[in-house]
Amino acid sequence: MRTVVADHLRAAGCEVQQFADGADAWQAIRERMPDLLILDRMLPGLDGDELAVRIRAISSVPIIMLTALDGLEHRIEGLEHGADDYLGKPFSLRELQLRVNAQLRRSSAVAPLGFTAGRFRVDPEHRRVWSGEREIALTTREYELFLYLVRNPDRVVSREEILREVWQWGFGDASTVTVHVRRLREKIEPDPRIPSFLHTEWGAGYRFTLQEVPA
Template sequence: MENQPSVTIVEDDATVLSVVTEYLRGRGYSVTGISDGIQARDALRGPLPDVLILDRMLPGVGGDELCRQARAASPQLPIIMLTALDAVEERIDGLEHGADDYIAKPFSLRELQLRVDAMVRRTRSSHVSSEPFTLGQFRVDPAHRKILLDGNEMTLTTREYELFLFLLQNPERVLSRDDILREVWGWSFGEASTVTVHVRRLREKIEPEPRYPRFLLTEWGKGYRFTVKDAA
């Protein structure tokens, strides 16, 4: 099918790999299934898919390392970590390695599809009607999905870009983690640590001193607020 969105899933459980592959194909995706980390590493040196789904525990090369390599090759590649490790600290660790999203086994095929749908929809949307705008030191070009800091284009993952764009579009507004999950991730509910990790990663890119943020502030017990006032 022309312009069919592509998904690569790396999963060593043959049953999970087969079921997810067939399910997503039935929903209009071109799916490549890979069962081990070494084969995945080689495949990811070629053309990248629209969405990468990675099991964290893989033979040969682990999911964390594959995530780092894929992220280095393409900061914008949407990556979903799929794993049996369900503890909060494990989810945070997976996100820290560069994943945009995290789903623990056992999982709903419908939920996985909806998250893939959302990622493809956001990355493929052209935003051609959106005009560039400037806020303080930041210049935003939504049509080309670019954000510049002091004239230099920032290197952002897909989720970091979407989070930062949402913050820039809502300056001085206190945004709860639920607000951010709903508007950026498209979730009606979810794990708040997902937002916390992405805020930390974003601060490392926009703040002169991430431990003492001047732009992306924490409003304790409420959420986060983006400001450029008195930040210079």
């Protein structure tokens, strides 16, 4: 399956390296960070979850989990370990290609001007965010979610809207949004247990406020 995927992506114009185990992949990633990583959770030696955690400690490179572990809890675990997207086996090579293209577009998109929103400063050209003087390390998907919320302040947005506008999915598992909101809170909130910016509106969705007011 790894060879089939690699051949398909090469035919689509991608430069591809493939590895049979996590340790070899980690060594190669440390030497040269790829533009995107397709990662199986069940790898020999260094498993995919641990590899994702290590990568997230040094990079926001997009990660697509591609695995037979497709249950709800497995998807949530994969996202919590740092994946931006999750595709279960069996899968369509066409769907995988579309998800790869979407992740690469997001990670390479360039917006012209930076802006300030409350205590946050955003540099869209380099996809960087600061809270005061502290830079916040966000993954590609976390950055897209943050950008959508900060551009829609004080408005309740549903998980379905976020899936549609940020993930560009017409349908999907809304728990994906829940996981990313939790991860985003851990990075932008002074105390994620008592959100000051990203509030849950029970039964409706989420509301982002630029005023630092505890829920």
